[in-house]
Amino acid sequence: MHGEPKIAIIGSGSWATALAKILLNNVEHINWYFRNTDNIDQFKRFGHNPNYLRGVEFDINRITFFDNLDQIIEESDLLVLAIPSAFLHDSLKEVTVDMSHKFIVSAVKGIVPHGNQIVGSYLHETFKVPYDRVGVIAGPCHAEEVALERLSYLTIASPDIKRAADFANLLECEYIRAHVSDDIFGTEYASVLKNIVAIASGIVHGLRYGDNFQAVLVANAIQEIKRFVDKVHPISRDIKSSAYLGDLLVTTYSQFSRNRTFGAMIGKGYTTRTAQIEMHMVAEGYYATKSIHEINEEFKVKMPICEAVYSILYENVPPSVGIRQLTEKLR
Known part of the structure; x- marks a missing residue:
């Protein structure tokens, strides 16, 4: 990736919202997927997520909203998955574009019940994503404390330490410290x-x-x-x-x-x-x-x-x- 990567957040819950807040400290623009178009409309109207961490205000001019997964994947370099694990398979099964060349970071913190797989294994087996293009965001970190800008620490794990470090740098800010690990499993x-x-x-x-x-x-x-x-x-x-x-x-x-x-x-x-x-x-x-x-x-x-x-x-x-x-x- 040359220059600032095009980052997509896939998911609209509290952790997705917290990660959007963190990333916008360091990148000029993000892409953001919401399944529900009414939520996108309300977000644009009021400048915050209508359902989660509503106290966090966003500059909507720095966000491009999508309700089509294929489109946001094609228009992004780095994908941050923040969909609850129980719904991940049903959400992603509509994807028809190739994701194998993207760097995909899991912020899911759960097992995909379809096949009882951790997200890294699921992406590898279902979408042919190489393990060195898979990352994991580990805590300890609650979305609510991110919203309050309380000092928190994250670990970014990936077999590709360089990619992990690059993403960790995008998260570092006044209230976030980010470290790296090679232990995705x-x-x-x-x-x-x-x-x-x-x-x-x-x-x-x-x-x-x-x-x-x-x-x-x-x-x-x-x-x-x-x-x-x-x-x-x-x-x-x-x-x-x-x-x-x-x-x-x-x-x-x-x-x-x-x-x-x-x-x-x-x-x-x-x-x-x-x-x-x-x-x-x-x-x-x-x-x-x-x-x-x-x-x-x-x-x-x-x-x-x-x-x-x-x-x-x-x-x-x-x-x-x-x-x-x-x-x-x-x-």
Whole structure:
């Protein structure tokens, strides 16, 4: 890419909006895909996303809106995917143009249930995107704190460190620090697993367990994540770094964590369906729980926290029973 790359954000939720805000600190213009044309019209009229982070104002002259995926892909060099993983396959199956020569950065933080694949593997197998043209944005970073311009750190992972570094430079600003990694598999799986742990954290909060047990839960969770990512993709990595441990901590403890909020509702007696409806947002961990359970049928990693969440969400085990059984397995 020569000069400023043409960047496309594909997705219209809170994280997509936060990334648009960050990128416009450093690039003059972005392309932005919204599936709903009414939302585009409202955005142009009021100068902000009508549904998410409405306090963030944009100069709409620096944004070209699209409602056609083929068109935005053809007119962009770098694609930032920010569609919830549960809807990614259905959203992208209408794409007919070649994406294999683009640099595609996943900001999805979930598993594509269609085939139980992390986004990097899904892009590689479905759209023939080489792994060195795949990037991953890892936290710890909540969209709401980006909107408030609170200092946050991101990790950009890609097998092509040069591309990762170039994209990281586009994110650096007064309130964002961005670092690079070559671990796209570990960072993606860790991002998926921390959402499941956050649901567990919410459930135990809803059941009125205290901070002491929360600490034990998270201490065991980072070990569980390490066992899984080391089995699935065995490379040298520091599981205590921000992209893994930091992302886990913020997702399990933050007031902005939708997965923790979802879990707390389950712990208080809501059904999964009712909790999803009342949140008005997607808790990625709900779908990830089933996918990880199915993936682990092959790898057989010891994962008591993920299995406890699976039993509660998908096997109708009462939360109080599922967590009580879990307490016997933690150290």
